[in-house]
Amino acid sequence: MAHVHEHDVDENAGAEQRKAIWRTFWILLILTAVEFLIAFTLEAGPLKTAIFVGMTIVKAFYIVGEFMHLKHEVKSLIWAILIPCIFVVWLLIALMREGGSIFDLR
Amino acid sequence: MAATAQPNVKNVWLGGVEPMKASYGKLMMWFFLVSDTFTFSALLVSYGLVRYSYPAYAGKVVDFVSSPTYWPIPEKVFDALPFLHGLHAPLVFVGIMTFILIFSSVTMVLAVEAGHRNDRATVEKYMLWTLLGGATFLGCQAWEWTHFIHGTEGGTVVKELVDGSWVSKTIFGANLTENQYGPPAFADFFFFITGFHGTHVFSGVVLNFLVFYRTATGTYERRGHYEMVEKVGLYWHFVDLVWVFVFTFFYLV
Numbered sequence: 001m002a003h004v005h006e007h008d009v010d011e012n013a014g015a016e017q018r019k020a021i022w023r024t025f026w027i028l029l030i031l032t033a034v035e036f037l038i039a040f041t042l043e044a045g046p047l048k049t050a051i052f053v054g055m056t057i058v059k060a061f062y063i064v065g066e067f068m069h070l071k072h073e074v075k076s077l078i079w080a081i082l083i084p085c086i087f088v089v090w091l092l093i094a095l096m097r098e099g100g101s102i103f104d105l106r
Numbered sequence: 107m108a109a110t111a112q113p114n115v116k117n118v119w120l121g122g123v124e125p126m127k128a129s130y131g132k133l134m135m136w137f138f139l140v141s142d143t144f145t146f147s148a149l150l151v152s153y154g155l156v157r158y159s160y161p162a163y164a165g166k167v168v169d170f171v172s173s174p175t176y177w178p179i180p181e182k183v184f185d186a187l188p189f190l191h192g193l194h195a196p197l198v199f200v201g202i203m204t205f206i207l208i209f210s211s212v213t214m215v216l217a218v219e220a221g222h223r224n225d226r227a228t229v230e231k232y233m234l235w236t237l238l239g240g241a242t243f244l245g246c247q248a249w250e251w252t253h254f255i256h257g258t259e260g261g262t263v264v265k266e267l268v269d270g271s272w273v274s275k276t277i278f279g280a281n282l283t284e285n286q287y288g289p290p291a292f293a294d295f296f297f298f299i300t301g302f303h304g305t306h307v308f309s310g311v312v313l314n315f316l317v318f319y320r321t322a323t324g325t326y327e328r329r330g331h332y333e334m335v336e337k338v339g340l341y342w343h344f345v346d347l348v349w350v351f352v353f354t355f356f357y358l359v
Binding site for chain 2: 013018022028036048052055077087092100103
C-alpha cells in the first residue's frame, strides 16, 4: 500500500492515555451519582449549594484538564484561558448582590 | 536552522514560530470557547440574579405546590419519565441525559486518541458512538421540552388581575408569558438556557458528522494527521462542560 506511516502501529501505543481517559470517566460518573444522592438527602441551604458548586468545579477541572487536554498544554496557554474567567466570578458576585437588593426592594 | 527544535515543520505558523505550542486552528478554537464561556456565564448568572430576586419556597419539600409567587424547587418540576406517565421520578431523566453527554465526551476523546495513532477504523467507530450520544441527547431534550410545554394533568390555579378584579384561572404547562410551575421568568430561563445549549449540541452533532464523513472518506488519512478531530473534540467537550454547569445551577441547586 501507498500508505506507509512513519508512526509505529504498535498495539500498545496510547494505552496509558486510554487508561487515563477511562479513569476520568469513572471520576465524573461517581461525582454525578454523589451529587444526585446529595440532592435528595441534604436540606436546602448554603452548605448544600457550596457542596454542589465545589463538586461542579472538580468536574469542570477533569473535563477541561483531561478531556480538553489543557492540563498538558504550555503554561501561557493555560493562563490565557483561565485568567479571563475572573470576569465571570466578578459578574456572579455583582449580580447575586443585585438580586438580593431587588428582593429587598420588592 | 533556527535554534528552536520544531518536531513538525507543518505546525509552524506563517511567522515561522508556533505560539503557545498550539496550531493556529486549536488556539483559535480555544479563544472561541472562552468567548462562548462568557455568553453561557451571562445566561446562568442572570438566572441567579432573577432567582434571588424572588422569594424561595419556605415550606417542607413534600408539601410543595407550584405557585407564581415563589421560585420552584427543580426536583418538583422535572420529575417525569417517557412512557411512565404519572410516576414521580425526580431528576432521573435529566440524570440519564447527563450520563449520555458525559459518555459521548469519553467516546470523543477516544476518537482523538485514535487519531494520534492514525488509526482510521477506530476514529470512525468512536465518532459514530459520539454521534449516537449527541443525537440521543437532543431527542431527550425534545421530550423534556414537550413535557414542560404541555404541563401536568392538574395544572396550576393562578389569580390574575383583569380589568380591576381578580380572576382565577388554571394554567397548563409553560410558555414565555405563562408558567404553571412558578414565575414566568423560570420558564423563560429554562427555554433560553437549555435552548442555547441544545443549539450548541446540534451544531456539535453536525460538526461531528462532518468529521466522521471526512474520516470515512479518507480525507484526514491523505492529509497525514487527524487534527480536525481534536479541534471539533474541544468544542464537543465544551458543550459537555456547559451541561455540567446547567445541571448544577438549573436542576440541583
